Amino acid sequence: MKARRLLAIVLKELRQLRRDKLTFAMIVGIPVMQLVLFGYAINVDVRHLQAVVVNEAETARSRELIAQLEATQVIDVAERAATPGEVEARLRRGAVDLGLVLPADLETRLERGDRPAVQLIVDGADPAVQAAARQLVRFPVPDAEGWTDRVSPVETVNFYNPERRAPLNTVPGLIGVILTMTLVMFTAIALVRERENGNLEMLIATPVTSWELTLGKVLPFVGIGLVQVTVVLGLGQVLFDVPVRGSILDLYLASLVFILASLALGIFLSTLARSQFQAMQMAIFTFLPQILLSGFMFPFAGMPAAARGFAELLPLTHFLRLVRGIMLRDATLLELWPALAALAVFTALMLGVAVSRMHKRLD
Amino acid sequence: MTASAEPTVIRTRGLSKRFGDTLAVDSLELAVARGEVYGFLGPNGSGKSTTLRMLCGLLRPSAGEIEVLGHRLPGEAEALKRRLGYMTQSFSLYRDLSVAENLAFLAAVHELPRREAHKRREALLARYRLERFRHRLAGTLSGGERQRLALAGAVLHRPDLLLLDEPTSAVDPQSRRDFWESLFELADAGTSVLVSTHYMDEAERCTRLAILDRGRLVADDTPRALMAALPGRPLRVEVERPRAARRLLEGTRGVREVAQIGAALRLLVDDDASPEAIAARLHEAGVEARVTPEAPTLEDVFVAATRRRREATA
Structure with missing residues (x-):
């Protein structure tokens, strides 16, 4: 050499x-x-998913819940629909990523706590959307008293990213x-x-x-x-x-x-x-x-x-x-x-x- | 051992190279004396390049012995490389380096002392008329310019032996003449040259010539001696309708070879066949022709040598 x-x-x-x-x-x-x-x-942090919201409860509490979910930035309320059936049509068209249904008996469900209060309808084929749905499910379901104070900021929902x-x-x-x-x-x-x-x-x-x-x-x-x-x-x-x-x-x-x-x-x-x-x-x-x-x-x-x-x-x-x-x-x-x-x-x-x-x- | 002590710069015994089923070079016996411009003449695929590559250690022989400048190959290839210049068939310097950069690279690779490297580079640029192209990328040069650069690169380290593989295949006739002048100049300065070609005029200029055919050495002598020893004699046949006469002559006894040269025919006939006999034969068939003897050419030698072998193996 x-x-x-x-x-x-x-x-x-x-x-x-x-x-x-x-x-x-x-x-x-x-x-x-x-x-x-x-x-x-x-970016594995999924944000700003386009959501269609069906608010059958139409109470102050339901509106506040939607606002809180939106504040996480995981979802953006893009549309509002009258019935859960319309959600499916919009999902199929690809107009939205997920549907959020708040039933008419939302208040009762929240108080009794025996059935899920809020329903999420997602396109299960998309792993990113599914991951976001899992985050939303862990969203602390509010109790009767002061639930808004306990809403976590979005960062804490990020459980797949240590x-x-x-x-x-x-x-x-x-x-x-x-x-x-x-x-x-x-x-x-x-x-x-x-x-x-x-x-x-x-x-x-x-x-x-x-x-x-x-x-x-x-x-x-x-x-x-x-x-x-x-x-x-x-x-x-x-x-x-x-x-x-x-x-x-x-x-x-x-x-x-x-x-x-x-x-x-x-x-x-x-x-x-x-x-x-x-x-x-x-x-x-x-x-x-x-x-x-x-x-x-x-x-x-x-x-x-x-x-x-x-x-x-x-x-x-x-x-x-x-x-x-x-x-x-x-x-x-x-x-x-x-x-x-x-x-x-x-x-x-x-x-x-x-x-x-x-x-x-x-x- | 020094070059001046050896009368023979290249000697091979039973040199063979096999690629799979093909025998590219077949028991070659070669002896090249110092100071010669030794030609390798042969058609494509006759084993010229393979032999050259074995002689500079690029390929290992399948069988046989090689001794170049006193070094036995393939064992002593590295020691030989300092004394050997090799010019490849296709341009093998760097196309994306300039003329000067290519020569500087080669000088460093051959470990020429820096001062000498500079002087040598300038001398070669001048000698091979490359000064104007000093900063041009080698890839943008013309065929003739590229060839001069390749030669400059091959002789940069003043080799005792220069091997050239069809160096003039991509250049115009004028450049070819110049190129051969450079080769003789190098030979005069004491460099032994081994050059392969398929041009007859180039082969004729060599001091000694080996004719290769399908891996075998079929002739080896000076061009003059080869032509003198040509078996048979060439004749020129001037005739009205050369194509008809050719068909007639091709089956005739004593006629070895018929070729059309322009409007005339050139024959190679047995030594005992006279021009008169050929004229008489044509006359019998109703063709009038003028038949005269011609001087043998290297092409006659080449055709005769390669044909004899073909007939022997057929």
Whole structure:
């Protein structure tokens, strides 16, 4: 390994990257886009569901109850209907998300407490609406005296989100998702490109070793990965007020280890792929289970044992434990050592397999 | 071991390469002397590229021995690479780097001392008329310019041996002439050159020539000796209706090869067949023709060499 040759390859790679406008845009564009998408659009706090209200009671108390429900911001009263039958028609049309029926004997039901006082009619096919309905059911049914004082603010209803605010949990996870998504693909493609474009045939006839070539092509991506981490952290702070409760140094160290794991995976894929397109397909193939099973999309604890076992093999699972621990719970790297060790083992394993498959020849 | 101590820069014994069921190179015996511009002539698929790739360590032979510049392959490939220049068939420098950046990259890869790298780069840019294109991306150059850049890249580290795989396949005739001038210039300076081609005029310029056909060496000598040793003699037949005459001659005893060249026919006949005999044969069939002897060309040699093998295996 010669430093000068390695440097020459790094320099060449950076020059090519600078001229590859699309890839360059993706490096910054993907983090920004994903952060905004996951932060705003894919918000697990369902709010402002459009409701049609049937108030058959028409008492001061019933009107107050509706106003209180509306104050939670979970529902907006979009329409009023005279009978429960009209609710169904509106639901079927998709005009509203749910119906709220307050029967004529509301006062009696509330006082006797033997039957549900308020009926919610929801589109059960939509899990988001169902989740919201569950929240509304836990809405404290008022007693005769002073029930309005005990109405909880909407935040407390958020029982599927232990950290309470979605972006708080999503942004740390996004660091991992973005790094996996971009780095694995970029490395695999960059390494295969040399072969597909015929440059490798020229390079093989020079004193460059496979290690110099691989490292030289991959090193720029370590820097790029750290830039992406910074972008997500900065934007997460500005847009969603996501704090870093633990040590920032620990956070970058954990990210660095995860970046190395992703690059190792990319290098391994490049030894399998015959074309840049294949490399991309393989990268997507490894990306999907990571995003679905790592605990980023669905709570890890809720998955069946087999899926959990498989998820333990994925680097993103371990990185999520590291990054959430450091950012949200002020944990130190030392406390989280099993996840760190898992990432190190994964990296070593991938590189080992890749090296055994790499050789500086065409056949 | 140094290059000057070896009269032979390339030697192969029983060199073979098999891809699946196909034998791309079949027990090749090759000896290339120092300072030669040695040509590899053969049709597409004759094993030229595969042989070149084995000679520079890109492919491992299935069988046989290779010794290049005193290094045995594939074992000593890395030591050889410092003394070897290789120009690939298709342009293999970086299209998204400029001319100067490509050369700078290669200089660093070959670990040329920085001062020397700079001087060498400027000298090559001047020699190969690339100064104007210094900052142009290699991908935007024309075929001839790209080829000059590729040659500059291949000789940057002053190799003792230069291997070129059909270097002129994508360039115009004028660029081809210039290119061959550069090759002789390099040979004069002591570089041994091995170049593959399928152009006859290029093959004729080589100091020595190997003809390959379906992986086998079917001829190996100087172009002049090959032409002198041509079995049979070429004749020129000037005739009113060449296509009819051709049909007539194709079945005739003693006629090995008939080809139409413009309005005339060119024959390759057995040594004992005279022009008069051919004219008489045509006369019998009612065709009047003027038959004259011609000088053998390399194309005759090539056709004869590849045809003999085809007949032997058929």
